[in-house]
Amino acid sequence: MxxxxxxxxxxxxxxxxxxxxxxxxxxxxxxxxxxxxxxxxxxxxxxxxxxxxxxxxxxxxxxxxxxxxxxxxxxxxxxxxxxxxxxxxxxxxxxxxxxxxxxxxxxxxxxxxxxxxxxxxxxxxxxxxxxxxxxxxxxxxxxxxxxxxxxxxxxxxxxxxTEPLSICIHGFQRAGGVRFGSTVVVQGTGAIGLGAVAFAKRSGAAKVIAVGGPKRRLELARELGADVTIDIEEIRDPKERIQLVKEETKGGRGADMVVECSGFPASVPEGLSYLRDSASYVELGHFTDVGTANINPHWHILRNNADIHGVWGSDVEHMEMTLNIIEKMELPYDKxxxxxxxxxxxxxxxxxxxxxxxxxxxxxxxxxxxxxxxx
CATH class of the missing domain: 3.90.180.10 (Medium-chain alcohol dehydrogenases, catalytic domain)
Known part of the structure; x- marks a missing residue:
């Protein structure tokens, strides 16, 4: 039969x-x-x-x-x-x-x-x-x-x-890795964003800032390694969020790396504004076309000497690396x-x-x- x-x-x-x-x-x-x-x-x-x-x-x-x-x-x-x-x-x-x-x-x-x-x-x-x-x-x-x-x-x-978390691995690989002692901001606290929090910390970031919500996701972000969380449901003004991020960085200069995992177009100019001069922006969140963002190429990219990386999906090597990490269960991935x-x-x-x-x-x-x- x-x-x-x-x-x-x-x-x-x-x-x-x-x-x-x-x-x-x-x-x-x-x-x-x-x-x-x-x-x-x-x-x-x-x-x-x-x-x-x-x-x-x-x-x-x-x-x-x-x-x-x-x-x-x-x-x-x-x-x-x-x-x-x-x-x-x-x-x-x-x-x-x-x-x-x-x-x-x-x-x-x-x-x-x-x-x-x-x-x-x-x-x-x-x-x-x-x-x-x-x-x-x-x-x-x-x-x-x-x-x-x-x-x-x-x-x-x-x-x-394994598959969603492997996107983070690909992103960090495309950006040349996370610099030890750096400050990394993750925009979005869904599965990919939470994976980025966990893997950034494991890769040597001294401080990881998670910008997202709702509260349950931010609580897990802290368990996975976020040192600072910013709740977008509480802090609704992007300018205020930019100020809060910069206050958490050395000299108020901004983050060494920002990883965008939210999938909302307005998050892109906001995230570029989190960066210090000559830092990296890693775009993971826009696998589909959900609209455009208002970006000033002079201020957001050239004047800031920004290093921008677009990341499309993941491949077998990224999934193999991800399995090697999560199989050890050193963090509460089961949550x-x-x-x-x-x-x-x-x-x-x-x-x-x-x-x-x-x-x-x-x-x-x-x-x-x-x-x-x-x-």
């Missing part, structure tokens, strides 16, 4: 999620079937719902942050991307982006996240040959040639964080996932993250929502 699995299919921009049943295919050579345990709801999923990523075709099964159990292995799949033997029943984390390995960006530029022919789980249309290619489903068909994945013994509510919902409540998750001030079911503050497709 064939396996039948359910998935949540988004039918269009600001549309509806329909629970559909699919016959799970037999994996061919080099493929496998993943039984999804957890799939994170990312801010990018929210923006795709609202039509902010112009490469997306609908209908679609979203979910690019996911982990699960190998249900069926196709011929030739014997080890993960670290060379560890795998078998049916093992828990693995999937690297969502699958670069072609042959285009200019893969072979010459060495920036595989910008591959001209990339395929990505959670970003492909719900049509052949891409059926069951997103994490908001009970089973995912791991079919794209060259898919990277890692075996892990972590609990699924922690393993599911990031605060709500677990079923496939029938993905719309509620998106509403909580976009219209309810990160609050679910009234006053329950959201840090990270994960989807368990089996509840």
């Amino acid at each position: 064939p396996i039948i699995g359910k998935a949540a299919v988004l039918d269009g921009v600001e549309g509806n999620f329909h629970i559909k049943e699919y016959e799970v295919p037999e994996p061919k050579a080099g493929e496998f079937i993943l039984r999804t345990e957890y799939a994170g709801v990312c801010g990018t999923d929210v923006h795709i719902y609202y039509g902010h990523l112009n490469t997306i075709e609908y209908p679609i099964i979203l979910g690019h942050e996911f982990c699960g159990i190998i249900e069926k292995l196709g011929q030739g799949v014997v080890e993960d991307s670290n060379g560890r033997p795998v078998k049916e029943g093992d828990r693995v984390v999937i690297v969502p982006g699958v670069p072609c390995g042959n285009c200019y960006y893969c072979k010459i530029s060495k920036t595989p996240t910008r591959c001209a022919n990339v395929k990505a789980y959670g970003f492909m249309p719900d049509q052949a040959p891409h059926l069951l290619s997103g994490g908001f489903s009970q089973y995912v068909h791991i079919q794209y040639r060259g898919t990277s994945f890692f075996k892990t013994d972590m609990e699924p509510h922690i393993a599911v964080l 990031l996932v605060t709500q677990t919902l079923g496939l029938n409540r993905i719309g509620d998750a998106i509403t909580a993250m976009s219209k309810k001030g990160y609050r679910l079911d009234g006053e329950d503050q959201v840090i990270k929502i994960a989807i368990n497709p089996w509840i």
Whole structure:
């Protein structure tokens, strides 16, 4: 008897999620079937719902942050991307982006996240040959040639964080690393921002300032290493926030590095104003087009001699580095996932993250929502 699995299919921009049943295919050579345990709801999923990523075709099964159990292995799949033997029943984390390995960006530029022919789980249309290619489903068909994945013994509510936290690793790598003894400001305290707080501190920052909210997120930011938190719900004036940040830096000059993880365009000129002269600005938060920002190139960039780094996603090396860090559980990464919902409540998750001030079911503050497709 064939396996039948359910998935949540988004039918269009600001549309509806329909629970559909699919016959799970037999994996061919080099493929496998993943039984999804957890799939994170990312801010990018929210923006795709609202039509902010112009490469997306609908209908679609979203979910690019996911982990699960190998249900069926196709011929030739014997080890993960670290060379560890795998078998049916093992828990693995999937690297969502699958670069072609042959285009200019893969072979010459060495920036595989910008591959001209990339395929990505959670970003492909719900049509052949891409059926069951997103994490908001009970089973995912791991079919794209060259898919990277890692075996892990972590609990699924922690393993599911690998992809979002890997964005931070890529960001720090692009910026040349965090200077020991420096002051780093992180804008935004969602999962990626909290990861940036944790990894900046672990990388040698003497002071980490987290600017975000709501309070539950800021409390966890302190547990993960933030020395100072600024609540944007309490301090609403950007000029006042800029002043507070500069007061926390040596000589009032400004931060050595600012990492933007909020995904709000107005945060960019504000964050550039946090910088000292000749410092680094790392942009992680705008994976989709949510609008423009009012920037003065003279004052924000040239006059400040700013070093600006745009960061597009992450690659297999960043996810491997992230796993090496979070598997040690030296910080409370297990506190990031605060709500677990079923496939029938993905719309509620998106509403909580976009219209309810990160609050679910009234006053329950959201840090990270994960989807368990089996509840």
